[in-house]
Amino acid sequence: MGHNIQPLLNKEYLKAISAQGIYIKDENGKQYLDGSSGAVTCSLGHSHPAIVELIRQQAGKLQFVYRSQFGSVEAEQLATKLFALSPQNAYRHTFFVNSGTEAIETAMKTALQHWLERNQPNKIQFISRWKSYHGITMGALSLSGHPLRRQRFETTLQKYPVLKSDLEKDSIEVHERELREVIDRMGADTIAAFVAEPIVGAAGTALTPPADYYRRIKAVCKENDILFIADEVMSGLGRTGKWFGLEHWHETADIVAVGKSLGAGYAPIAATLMTDEVLEPIKKGTGLIMSGHTYSGHPLSCATALRVLEIVEEEKLLNNVVAQGDYLKANLQALQRRFPVIHTVRGKGLMLGVEFDPAQKGHQAKLIDRCFQNGLLVYPSVGGPEGKDENGILIAPPFIITRTECDILLERLVKSLDEC
Numbered sequence: 001m002g003h004n005i006q007p008l009l010n011k012e013y014l015k016a017i018s019a020q021g022i023y024i025k026d027e028n029g030k031q032y033l034d035g036s037s038g039a040v041t042c043s044l045g046h047s048h049p050a051i052v053e054l055i056r057q058q059a060g061k062l063q064f065v066y067r068s069q070f071g072s073v074e075a076e077q078l079a080t081k082l083f084a085l086s087p088q089n090a091y092r093h094t095f096f097v098n099s100g101t102e103a104i105e106t107a108m109k110t111a112l113q114h115w116l117e118r119n120q121p122n123k124i125q126f127i128s129r130w131k132s133y134h135g136i137t138m139g140a141l142s143l144s145g146h147p148l149r150r151q152r153f154e155t156t157l158q159k160y161p162v163l164k165s166d167l168e169k170d171s172i173e174v175h176e177r178e179l180r181e182v183i184d185r186m187g188a189d190t191i192a193a194f195v196a197e198p199i200v201g202a203a204g205t206a207l208t209p210p211a212d213y214y215r216r217i218k219a220v221c222k223e224n225d226i227l228f229i230a231d232e233v234m235s236g237l238g239r240t241g242k243w244f245g246l247e248h249w250h251e252t253a254d255i256v257a258v259g260k261s262l263g264a265g266y267a268p269i270a271a272t273l274m275t276d277e278v279l280e281p282i283k284k285g286t287g288l289i290m291s292g293h294t295y296s297g298h299p300l301s302c303a304t305a306l307r308v309l310e311i312v313e314e315e316k317l318l319n320n321v322v323a324q325g326d327y328l329k330a331n332l333q334a335l336q337r338r339f340p341v342i343h344t345v346r347g348k349g350l351m352l353g354v355e356f357d358p359a360q361k362g363h364q365a366k367l368i369d370r371c372f373q374n375g376l377l378v379y380p381s382v383g384g385p386e387g388k389d390e391n392g393i394l395i396a397p398p399f400i401i402t403r404t405e406c407d408i409l410l411e412r413l414v415k416s417l418d419e420c
Contacts, residue, residue: 019046022398022405024377032372035409036379036396040201040234041215044311045398051266054307055300063301067292074302075083081309082258082273085243090185090252091273095289096267096297098398100233100259101135104195106138106272107229107255111193114227114278117285123192127182127226130162130385133203134195135232143195146203165398166385167200167209176216183224193227193255198245199351201234205381206346206353214249219275227254227278233270237261238312238399241322241349248348254278264308267301299406317399324401325349331410332395340416343391344383351396353381357387363420370416376409383401 015027022045023031036044044051058074064070086092093112097103108126110406115123120269128134130145138293141150142158161182165175183191194217200207210397221228230253235245239261242248255278259270282289295301312318329345329352336342341363344355356363364380371378381392397409 005112021045021047022401028374029315032375032377034397034411035371035376035413036266036394037350037398038377039260040239040379040394040396041260041263043238043261043317043399044264044266044308045400046265048266048400049310050123051264051307053303055266055304058303059207064298064300065297066294067296068101072299072302074299074306075297078272078302078306078309081306082271085237085309086256086273087244087247087252088255090275092257093274093279095272096302097270097272097291098293098295098298098301099135100257100270101137101140101327102138102293103259103270103272104134104143104229104231104232107195107231107257108143108193109291110255110272110274110278110282110289111227111229113282113290115192117281120189122190125186125191126160126164126193126195127179127191128162128187128195129167129197130164130196131167131198131200131204131207132197133201134197134233138344145387146204146382147386148382148390156256167204167207167213172210172212172216176220179217179220183220183226183243188224188226191224191226193229194221195229195231197235198249199235199240199348201292201351201394202379202381203387204353205344205355205383206348206351206394207383208346208348209248209249212264214246214251218251218253229253229255229257231257233257233259237309238318238321239349239396240316240347241325243318243329245348245351254257257263262299262305262308264305266308267298267304268295269298269301269305273374312399315400320401321356321399322350324397324406325352327403328352328397328406328410329397331406333419335410335414341417341420347394349395350399350401351395353383353392355381355383355392358384358391360391364390365391367416367420370419371412374412374416376412376416378413391401 379394
């Protein structure tokens with residue numbers, strides 16, 4: 001074992017040496033098709049020449065300033081771009097952090113401060129869905145219902161109420177009734193916000209709510225003076241074929257967390273976006289957001305992220321996400337008919353989930369290993385009625401993937417399925 005700690009302490013990890021386009025090369029010269037964009041992150045693939053050049057230029061200009069001493073043109077330009085991309089220009093204000101988990105923590109803290117400034121200090125509870133994953137820090141993990149990631153920390157996590165209705169099987173009336181029952185039980189005057197992933201990633205294998213879900217849920221929140229926080233860390237900034245996943249439901253949130261596709265793997269960056277209505281009471285009150293980290297608003301990361309978003313626009317990659325996503329999904333559904341072990345295929349754009357029969361214990365791990373051996377990277381996810389079955393994978397290649405590369409991805413997946 002070397003000095004660098006990686007998740008599985010007794011595993012000998014191969015070292016990645018280089019990466020180009022949608023491929024990563026290991027120390028032995030073998031290439032892997034990045035079928036999951038790493039952790040659903042590398043939206044532009046690897047070593048995009050325009051990003052490499054931007055980083056080179058920015059590194060020679062301005063790398064770091066501390067957020068309480070200076071602002072930067074780079075951070076302001078990126079915040080302005082996110083405002084321009086937001087539906088109905090709803091998300092006017094942005095707070096930059098380093099990871100999606102930190103963006104959720106900042107969203108929680110902002111919601112709490114919002115209610116403090118409005119003289120409602122008892123609004124400290126959060127409602128989330130059991131099938132959800134919001135991050136690995138203790139606050140974000142307390143919101144999450146990912147049993148495999150919670151189990152070592154259960155005794156120290158906050159006990160927030162969760163919704164357990166099935167997003168695929170239960171009616172919208174059931175979902176609305178469950179939320180109202182939780183609010184009635186807790187008291188609306190104790191609840192700061194409802195938090196949800198528009199499309200559930202790691203904790204739901206691209207689980208997708210029904211068409212009217214967010215309109216009805218948001219209306220209940222508004223009726224009870226509860227903020228709506230959208231966790232768009234995985235689904236946001238183009239991954240589903242729209243800039244924000246909630247746009248598929250023609251809705252907006254009060255606070256939004258974005259990450260992953262913001263820096264596209266080229267720089268560590270995430271952000272918490274919010275409306276005027278959320279920030280204004282804080283601005284008029286204490287005038288202070290009590291959150292942030294040493295590297296918040298890092299100029300190099302902000303400049304990189306702005307160039308990422310510009311390239312997605314310039315190369316019309318949202319169109320490609322839709323086109324290749326539809327193609328992959330249709331082919332995955334065809335594989336479902338060929339391989340009985342495939343239980344469900346779901347998702348939008350290039351955020352696709354393949355869930356296997358939960359009775360086939362160990363199938364997920366074996367398939368992921370076979371995919372790796374066959375030069376295909378996929379991302380593990382959980383499913384099943386309680387969200388604890390290790391029986392899913394996410395297919396989420398970079399936005400730049402071509403039809404030919406989709407076919408290679410599918411060929412390697414079929415080969416791996418045949419070998420399981």
